Amino acid sequence: MVLANRMANLGTESAFTVLARARELEAQGKEIVHLEIGEPDFATPKHIRDAAIRALEAGFTHYVPAPGLTEVRQSIAKNAGQRRDIEVDWRQVVVTPGAKPIMFFTILALAQRGVEVVYPNPGFPIYESMIRFCGARPVPMPLLGEKNYHPDLKELAKKITDRTRLIILNSPNNPCGSVLSREEITAIAGMVRQHPNLYVMTDEVYKDILYEGSHFSIASLPGMRDRTIILDGLSKSYAMTGWRLGYGVFPEALTEHIVRLAVNSVSCATAFSQRAIIDALEGPQDSVVAMKEEFQRRRQVIVEGLRSIPGISCPMPAGAFYAFANVAKTGLSSEEFEHRALNEAGVALLAGTSFGRYGKGYVRFSYANSVENLQKAVARLRAFAGGLG
Numbered sequence: 001m002v003l004a005n006r007m008a009n010l011g012t013e014s015a016f017t018v019l020a021r022a023r024e025l026e027a028q029g030k031e032i033v034h035l036e037i038g039e040p041d042f043a044t045p046k047h048i049r050d051a052a053i054r055a056l057e058a059g060f061t062h063y064v065p066a067p068g069l070t071e072v073r074q075s076i077a078k079n080a081g082q083r084r085d086i087e088v089d090w091r092q093v094v095v096t097p098g099a100k101p102i103m104f105f106t107i108l109a110l111a112q113r114g115v116e117v118v119y120p121n122p123g124f125p126i127y128e129s130m131i132r133f134c135g136a137r138p139v140p141m142p143l144l145g146e147k148n149y150h151p152d153l154k155e156l157a158k159k160i161t162d163r164t165r166l167i168i169l170n171s172p173n174n175p176c177g178s179v180l181s182r183e184e185i186t187a188i189a190g191m192v193r194q195h196p197n198l199y200v201m202t203d204e205v206y207k208d209i210l211y212e213g214s215h216f217s218i219a220s221l222p223g224m225r226d227r228t229i230i231l232d233g234l235s236k237s238y239a240m241t242g243w244r245l246g247y248g249v250f251p252e253a254l255t256e257h258i259v260r261l262a263v264n265s266v267s268c269a270t271a272f273s274q275r276a277i278i279d280a281l282e283g284p285q286d287s288v289v290a291m292k293e294e295f296q297r298r299r300q301v302i303v304e305g306l307r308s309i310p311g312i313s314c315p316m317p318a319g320a321f322y323a324f325a326n327v328a329k330t331g332l333s334s335e336e337f338e339h340r341a342l343n344e345a346g347v348a349l350l351a352g353t354s355f356g357r358y359g360k361g362y363v364r365f366s367y368a369n370s371v372e373n374l375q376k377a378v379a380r381l382r383a384f385a386g387g388l389g
Contacts, residue, residue, distance in 0.1 A: 011129030014354040018338065022348040033377040035365045036348040038174060038322065040239040042294075045287040048238060048280045055275035064271045066262045067255075068095030068247070072274045079281040080232065080249050083207075084217045086225050092255045094262060095277070097269045099205055099233035099246030103168075104130055105261040106201050106229050109254060110165045111136035118159055119168040120151070121356035122175050122324070124203070127168050128356060139164070142358045145326055148315055149176035153187050160191055166199050167192065169218065172206040175355045175364040176324045177317020182216045189221045199251070201229040206320040208237040208288050211296050219249070226251045236320075237288055238280050243273050295321045298367040298374055305378030306365070309385050321368045324352065328361035330388055337363050345384040347377045 018036040026032050067073065070090070077090035096102055103126060111117050113135035119127040121140035131138040139159050143149040160167070167188065171180040180188075192198050200218055207215040219228040233246035250258055262268070299316070302323050306314040311330035314323050327337045334351035341347045341363075349366075352359025367374055 006133055006135070009129075009132035009135075011125055011132070013125055014350055018342065018348055018350060022342060025342070025346075031346055032342070033347050033369070033373050033380070035367065035369060035374075035377055036350050037368075038366050039241045039368055040236060040291060040321070041368050041370070042239040042287070042291055044238060044240050044243070045280075045284075047283050048240070048276050051276040051279035051283075052243075052272050055272035060271040060275055062271060064268050064274065066094075066268050067259050068093065068269060069271070069274050072277050075278045075281050076247050077249070080230060083215070084220045084230075086217075086220055088249055089252070092250050092252055093247055094250065094255065094258050095245070095247045095269045095274055096262060097246070097266050098244040099203075099231055099235065099248075100126060101262070101266055102229070102231045102246055102248035102258075103127065103201065103203070104265075105258045106231070106248070106254075107131060107134055107136075107166070108261060109257050110199060114163065115165045116161065116163045117166045117168065118156070118164060120170050120173060122149075122352060122359040122362070123168070123170060123356055124174050125355055136165075137163075140356060140358065141167075143173065143176055143178060144358065145315070145324075145362070149173065149178035149324065150180070150184065153184065156188070157191055160195060160198070162195065162197075164195065164198055166201060168201050168203065170203040172210060172317075172319025174206065174320055175322050175350070175352070175359070177320045177322045179210060179213075179318040180216075185216060185218045186221060189218050189224050192227055193223055199227050199229065199254075200224070201231055203231045205231065205233050205236050205246075207232070209292050209295055209321060210319045211292075211299070212318060226253075229254070234277065234280055239287075239291065240280070243276070245269060245273055245277060247277075295367065298369070298371055299323070301371050301374045302365055302367040302378070305375065306381075309378070309382045311385055311388070312381075321366060323365040323367060324359075324362055325365065326361055327363050330385055332388070334360060334363055341381060341384060345380040347380050347384075 077088040081088035111134040230249040314325035338351040352362030
C-alpha cells in the first residue's frame with residue numbers, strides 16, 4: 001500500500017499503546033497496576049446518566065446541527081462565560097465528539113506549510129502530531145523540571161515570530177501537572193497582542209482539578225476574547241471519558257470554518273449525549289468537588305511514595321491528576337523505565353518522551369486509581385528500583 005506522505009507526520013498517543021500491552025500481560029495472568037491512562041476511575045454522576053436516558057426515550061436519536069443543539073450550546077456559553085467572566089455568544093460554541101476534534105479543527109484551520117505553532121513540551125502528544133500533519137513547523141515551549149515545569153517567558157518571547165499563527169496553552173498541564181500563574185498568562189497575552197495574526201488555543205479540560213487558587217483563562221484578559229480558542233470538555237470534570245463530548249468557544253471569524261470542518265468529518269456529536277451536557281453544567285456540582293478532593297488525597301500518596309524511592313524525584317503537581325517524576329538517577333532511560341516497570345514490577349506508566357523530547361529522563365504517573373493501588377505501585381517500584389544497582 002502506498003500511503004500519502006503526510007501520514008509519516010502523524011504521531012500517536014502512547015497511553016493506549018501501553019494500555020494494550022498491559023492488557024496482554026493481564027490476559028497471561030499477571031496483575032498490573034494501571035497508572036498509564038488519564039481517565040477518572042469514578043462513575044459518571046447519576047443525574048447526568050439519567051438525563052441521557054430521558055433524552056433517548058424522548059427521541060434524541062437522530063442527526064442534529066453540526067455545531068450542536070441550540071439549547072446545549074446556550075448552556076455551554078452561559079457556563080463558559082460565567083466561569084471566565086466574559087461574554088460568550090452561543091453561536092460561537094461548537095460541540096464535538098470529544099475535545100480532540102477542537103484541537104484538530106483549530107490546527108487544521110490555522111496551520112499550514114510556512115507557519116509556526118508554539119506548543120508545550122512536554123505536552124499532550126496530539127498537539128505536535130497535528131502540527132506536523134498540517135505541514136506547519138512545531139516550535140516547542142520547554143517545560144523544564146528545574147523550573148517546576150513552567151515556561152521561560154523570555155525564551156518564549158524569542159520564539160514568537162511573524163510566522164507564528166498559534167500558541168497552545170494547557171493549564172493545568174498534562175503530563176506535568178503544572179498550572180500557569182495569572183502573571184504568566186498576562187505576560188503571554190502581551191506577547192500575543194504584538195502580533196495581529198497570532199491566536200491562542202487554551203486547553204482547559206483540567207480546569208476543575210486544581211488544588212490551590214482558582215482557574216484563570218487567557219480569554220478573560222482585555223483584547224483576548226477574539227484572539228482565543230477555548231478548548232474544553234466534560235471527560236475529566238464529570239468522569240465522562242466514554243461519552244466523547246467536547247466543545248470549543250471560538251472567535252467569531254473562525255467559527256464558520258470550524259463548523260465546515262465538523263460537517264466534513266464528524267457530522268455531529270451524539271444527540272442524546274449532548275442533552276446530558278445541560279444537566280452536567282447546570283446540575284449539582286458535588287461530584288466534581290468530591291472527585292477533586294479524592295485526587296488531592298491520592299496526589300499526596302503517590303508523590304510522597306515516589307520521593308521515598310532512591311533515584312526518583314517528583315515535584316508536587318498543582319493540578320490535573322498526573323505526577324511527572326524524574327527517574328534519570330535510576331540509570332534507566334524513560335523508555336527503559338516504562339518497559340521494565342511494566343514487565344518486571346507490574347506497573348503501567350508512560351515514558352516522559354511520549355510527551356516530547358523535553359520529557360527525556362522523566363515518566364508520567366496517572367493517579368486516577370485507588371489509594372490502595374497507588375500504595376501497591378509504590379511498593380513494587382521501590383523493590384524494582386532497589387534491584388537496579
